[in-house]
Amino acid sequence: xxxxxxxxxxxxxxxxxxxxxxxxxxxxxxxxxxxxxxxxxxxxxxxxxxxxxxxxxxxxxxxxxxxxxxxxxxxxxxxxxxxxxxxxxxxxxxxxxxxxxxxxxxxxxxxxxxxxxxxxxxxxxxxxxxxxxxxxxxxxxxxxxxxxxxxxxxxxxxxxxxxxxxxxxxxxxxxxxxxxxxxxxxxxxxxxxxxxxxxxxxxxxxxxxxxxxxxxxxxxxxxxxxxxxxxxxx
Amino acid sequence: xxxxxxxxxxxxxxxxxxxxxxxxxxxxxxxxxxxxxxxxxxxxxxxxxxxxxxxxxxxxxxxxxxxxxxxxxxxxxxxxxxxxxxxxxxxxxxxxxxxxxxxxxxxxxxxxxxxxxxxxxxxxxxxxxxxxxxxxxxxxxxxxxxxxxxxxxxxxxxxxxxxxxxxxxxxxxxxxxxxxxxxxxxxxxxxxxxxxxxxxxxxxxxxxxxxxxxxxxxxxxxxxxxxxxxxxxxxxxxxxxxxxxxxxxxxxxxxxxxxxxxxxxxxxxxxxxxxxxxxxxxxxxx
Numbered sequence: 001x002x003x004x005x006x007x008x009x010x011x012x013x014x015x016x017x018x019x020x021x022x023x024x025x026x027x028x029x030x031x032x033x034x035x036x037x038x039x040x041x042x043x044x045x046x047x048x049x050x051x052x053x054x055x056x057x058x059x060x061x062x063x064x065x066x067x068x069x070x071x072x073x074x075x076x077x078x079x080x081x082x083x084x085x086x087x088x089x090x091x092x093x094x095x096x097x098x099x100x101x102x103x104x105x106x107x108x109x110x111x112x113x114x115x116x117x118x119x120x121x122x123x124x125x126x127x128x129x130x131x132x133x134x135x136x137x138x139x140x141x142x143x144x145x146x147x148x149x150x151x152x153x154x155x156x157x158x159x160x161x162x163x164x165x166x167x168x169x170x171x172x173x174x175x176x177x178x179x180x181x182x183x184x185x186x187x188x189x190x191x192x193x194x195x196x197x198x199x200x201x202x203x204x205x206x207x208x209x210x211x212x213x214x215x216x217x218x219x220x221x222x223x224x225x226x227x228x229x230x231x232x233x234x
Numbered sequence: 235x236x237x238x239x240x241x242x243x244x245x246x247x248x249x250x251x252x253x254x255x256x257x258x259x260x261x262x263x264x265x266x267x268x269x270x271x272x273x274x275x276x277x278x279x280x281x282x283x284x285x286x287x288x289x290x291x292x293x294x295x296x297x298x299x300x301x302x303x304x305x306x307x308x309x310x311x312x313x314x315x316x317x318x319x320x321x322x323x324x325x326x327x328x329x330x331x332x333x334x335x336x337x338x339x340x341x342x343x344x345x346x347x348x349x350x351x352x353x354x355x356x357x358x359x360x361x362x363x364x365x366x367x368x369x370x371x372x373x374x375x376x377x378x379x380x381x382x383x384x385x386x387x388x389x390x391x392x393x394x395x396x397x398x399x400x401x402x403x404x405x406x407x408x409x410x411x412x413x414x415x416x417x418x419x420x421x422x423x424x425x426x427x428x429x430x431x432x433x434x435x436x437x438x439x440x441x442x443x444x445x446x447x448x449x450x451x452x453x454x455x456x457x458x459x460x461x462x463x464x465x466x467x468x469x470x471x472x473x474x475x476x477x478x479x480x481x482x483x484x485x486x487x488x489x490x491x492x493x494x495x496x497x498x499x500x501x502x503x504x505x506x507x508x509x510x511x512x513x514x515x516x517x518x519x520x
Contacts, residue, residue: 103413
């Protein structure tokens with residue numbers, strides 16, 4: 001579904017990615033793990049169209065994304081849960097969800113998806129008239145997930161979803177991602193918390209200093225001594 | 235006497251709010267100080283003048299001026315600002331100031347340096363109470379301002395476009411990633427802000443019965459004071475600040491007299507505000 005080939009991205013004059021190639025097949029949950037600064041977020045942002053690559057290609061459902069703006073990619077079903085949640089701070093919870101469903105015309109199906117989102121996170125229903133910035137960090141992350149859910153993603157890009165959350169909330173948001181995956185959404189997950197990511201993923205890639213250094217099924221990576229030492233704490 | 239002065243202050247304040255609104259709307263989405271907005275304001279006054287002189291219709295005069303300015307605003311965004319967005323904030327600012335100076339001289343060349351009269355003939359009755367007298371023209375200014383504000387409020391709070399607009403103003407990148415064409419939204423902000431500036435230009439031109447090439451200079455810096463006072467990017471804040479400045483100027487002239495030039499009051503108020511609450515009346519620290 002997503003084929004990234006030899007992607008090079010620069011910030012100013014320094015390269016953040018030195019030729020990264022990977023793919024995500026339909027229905028898969030693929031994770032990219034690596035240390036802070038390895039280039040994980042840059043990959044997702046470039047796929048979303050928020051960064052222009054220096055070279056390399058990104059193909060989605062067979063078509064080249066290069067010329068497309070982020071909103072055009074969004075209409076093709078690519079949806080991102082951004083790092084740091086990035087909910088709209090002055091919009092209500094309901095309005096945040098309405099932005100999530102902005103590109104959709106199928107009103108009745110949108111309504112069903114709002115219900116699904118509220119069922120998944122009942123606290124959001126209680127707070128639906130409250131403005132975003134007054135939510136706690138965990139609730140904001142739930143809102144970011146719900147906002148992506150109501151967009152009905154075909155390919156969901158998830159960026160550091162566990163960052164800054166209490167352990168109990170980490171479990172909750174990963175459960176939510178897992179259940180989206182079980183419903184058939186293709187997911188590309190970027191995560192510093194490699195242990196958590198490899199628990200839910202089908203396959204994974206290890207990224208180091210802008211290069212992919214390892215790939216394999218989640219169980220292979222979990223068993224790999226190098227990965228255990230560097231990313232899973234021994 | 236006091237009520238009369240307060241009413242006069244609010245009329246003046248309505249004009250300030252109208253001029254500053256477009257600036258706030260543009261600042262809200264782009265974080266760029268659109269100094270050339272005052273040039274659009276003058277364009278509105280001239281367009282209104284030409285249409286009114288040839289047709290005698292106020293409605294037509296307002297409508298044509300709004301269309302002309304809306305289009306001019308779009309062109310400015312498309313060909314002046316968009317190419318330099320993403321550069322350091324100083325560059326769009328310089329573009330903006332340069333455009334404003336260019337426009338002033340363009341008006342001088344095309345329309346001549348002299349002051350022209352804009353005597354809108356309103357068939358509106360004035361208000362004549364024992365303690366308060368307002369001319370038909372003053373009522374017209376307040377009425378049109380109120381109408382525009384209501385329309386803007388409905389647009390922002392009650393429509394899909396308004397939702398997209400507010401989302402883009404809060405986080406352009408994330409809005410774009412959620413399917414909102416932020417290019418179109420920003421372009422529309424220029425169109426709407428510029429159309430409001432056209433109305434402001436006609437109102438100010440007819441209030442003082444003067445239209446001249448540099449009539450945008452004083453509004454340019456006063457509008458700047460108003461949007462900072464209101465809390466940069468806040469539409470309700472801008473309205474409140476515009477009205478407050480109109481009141482402050484009028485009442486100072488009455489009670490303190492003319493020790494201070496009228497135009498200095500805006501900046502006195504601005505300095506006081508920045509000392510007490512730097513985020514503006516309705517602004518929030520981010």
